[in-house]
Amino acid sequence: MSNQSPTYGRESDSTLHETLSSYLSAVELHGIASVGDKLIEAAGGVGQLADYKVMVAYGGGKDSSYVVAFVRAVQLHLQLAHGRTFVMRVANMRHAGVPTAVMENIDRVYRALELLDDPRCELITVDHTEIRRFCVDLPLPDRLRTINRVDVLMNGHRSAGDGRPTFCNSCNLAVADFYGRAAWWQGGVDAIMTGDSRREQLLYSAWILRLAKESGIDVEQCRSMGFRGLLTALRGIANTYFQELFGEDGIAELAEREVATGDRSLQPAFISIYDLVSYRVHDHWELIVDFLGFQFDDLAFSFTESDCANPTLMAHLRGLRTQYVEGRTYEAGIKEYLQLAEMMMHKKEMPERLIQLALSRYDTSEKITERRGMSAEYALDAFALQEDALVAMVFSPFTDEGARLARFVDDCHPKMAGRVADLHLALRGESDTEDVITWLKEVSALTIGQLRTLYRSSLVDFQTKESMIARVRVGDPHKAEIETVDPQTGSRTLELISGR
Structure with a gap:
């Protein structure tokens, strides 16, 4: 392959690698070399690297931007050290909650890492069933916007607008579909590079299989199928979930939301970089902000998220609920949601400057x-x-x-x-x-x-596990008890709400 020749772009690769490395710690540079060695072994030797394909799922947020930069550093390291490297597929998933500012952040990151015109890189945007080469101003398909809109409304009506069920449940199932489509697109990939720890992966798998078992799915068979089995379990969960949401007559809605499970003959490996890096954004602020050009946009940066504006609407719905349903004030609801948001941001070890930035917008x-x-x-x-x-x-x-x-x-x-x-x-x-x-x-x-x-x-009773919608929230860590105050009596009570 001409793009994998020992002389391909060596000068530009070297300059970029040197610049990128200057933002990384000695531990991270050691991690890059270690991951490179693992990929050589997985590919079957240096001579096979050019045919080895590694995927990174890129949401466009600060953490996934770091993972993209790390994997790019591994790619450059192998090219410079061995004259061969892997193909890097970066797949970004979109939905209606992704504002233009997120695509602009992605574009800046790609330009900083010189990915846009590199034939060793595949940059794809996945809009549900539609997969296209990345373009910063790629329009969101009307059909996807309609699906997202209907899901928000149907979930919201079943949960009285509670944050996570309203905006995240259907979206999380769509993420599973995204992985199935992106990983197996055009021949598939050999490995998926992730920032999740092995422990996180195991806990997530266990939660999925538990939900699947409660839905009557053969989880032992799923376990024997590896990653594809996990997607198969998620397809079963999605079928149960959307049947509850759209009813027995919702055949078209279920078919439209069915999770893709990939090709039986291909089984990508998962490679975690979690133990090799720090995910606290203040540990690599200069890399993210100064070099990659990441901007914490007023809308795209919503509380714990830097790639989705939906948490802003979660707070808004809380305000509307306290005003119209509970007869209190919009402002009271916002302040209650901020209790949850601040807890979530501290839990995610976000830098104090970002926490204060998010909260100051409502002060x-x-x-x-x-x-x-x-x-x-x-x-x-x-x-x-x-x-x-x-x-x-x-x-x-x-x-x-x-x-x-x-x-x-x-x-x-x-x-x-x-x-x-x-x-x-x-x-x-x-x-x-x-x-x-x-x-x-x-x-x-x-x-x-x-x-x-x-x-x-x-209306879903979240105190029980009678529905899949309730069972999903039981296992969701993004919730907390917040204090509410009765304006008539002044009495204080605790209420469990969810959000981001």
């Missing part, structure tokens, strides 16, 4: 009002959702056969107060009165079929 009433406007604008831009639809979601008025419908109408849409009986008839499927159905669709941003599915479904 006055004026800023909270400003953030509310920004959140509303983002909800409209990313998911085409007006505030009416978000308020409906936190009320969850359609589940449990419309148990909270009358109060929702009285509190938020009093002009429809005399039509509650007609609304119930339409939701039961006993009436197709045009103006009633039109109103339901406008206020919820859902189709009448989706609304009728919600009507037949229950």
Whole structure:
């Protein structure tokens, strides 16, 4: 292969490697050499390196940017030391919650690492079933935006807008699908480089297999299939999850969200760099910010996330809930969500400067009002959702056969107060009165079929494990008890909420 010749780009490789190495510690440089040796062995010798393909999953956040830089350093090290190196596939997954600023960060990282025009690198963007070469202004497919929007609404109505179920459950299952598609695309890859520790991988696998077993899946068979078996288990979990969400009639929705499980004949190895590096961003701030050009954008950097704006909406939904459902104030809900966010940020060992940056955006009433406007604008831009639809979601008025419908109408849409009986008839499927159905669709941003599915479904009881939606949150560490204050009595209580 001409691009793997001993003379290929040696001068530019050497300059880039030297510059990149200057930002790395002696421990990291030793780790790069160690990973290089492992890859030579896995490939079957230096002579086989050119045909060996390594994938990095890249979300566009600060941590995954570091992993991309590390793997690029390994690639350059092998090229300079042996005149041969592996092909590096960088796959970035998108969804509606990924703002433009994240793609711009990715583009800056790729340019700093000189990946864009290097034939030894495959840079792909995975938009659900559509895989294309990376381009910073690649438009998000309308169909993917619609899927994400519907999932947010259906999950949100089942969970009264709780952060993780609303935005993350379906997205996490989509991540599994992403791995299946990206790892097996065009002949597949030999290895996947990850920043997760071996312990994290084992704990995650155990959690997946436990959920799968509760869904009646043959987990022993899955265990025998390695990574593909894990994806097979996740496909089964996804099928159960989405059947609960869309009902028995949701055949098309289930098919559209089915997790890809890859090719039986290929089994990529997982190689962790966790023990060779530090993931605390302040340990390599200069690399991330100065060299890679990473920017902590006002929208893309949302609390614990630096590649997704959805946590901003999680806080917004909490504010809407306290204002409209609980009769308190929007600001009270924001302050309650900040309790969770601050705990999560400390737990993730984020630098104090980033924690204070995230919290400072809400440290006055004026800023909270400003953030509310920004959140509303983002909800409209990313998911085409007006505030009416978000308020409906936190009320969850359609589940449990419309148990909270009358109060929702009285509190938020009093002009429809005399039509509650007609609304119930339409939701039961006993009436197709045009103006009633039109109103339901406008206020919820859902189709009448989706609304009728919600009507037949229950608001999830997270105190039990009766549903897959509840079982998923039980094993989710991104939740905590926060203190709420009753404005009438001043009494303080603890409430379990989830978020990022």
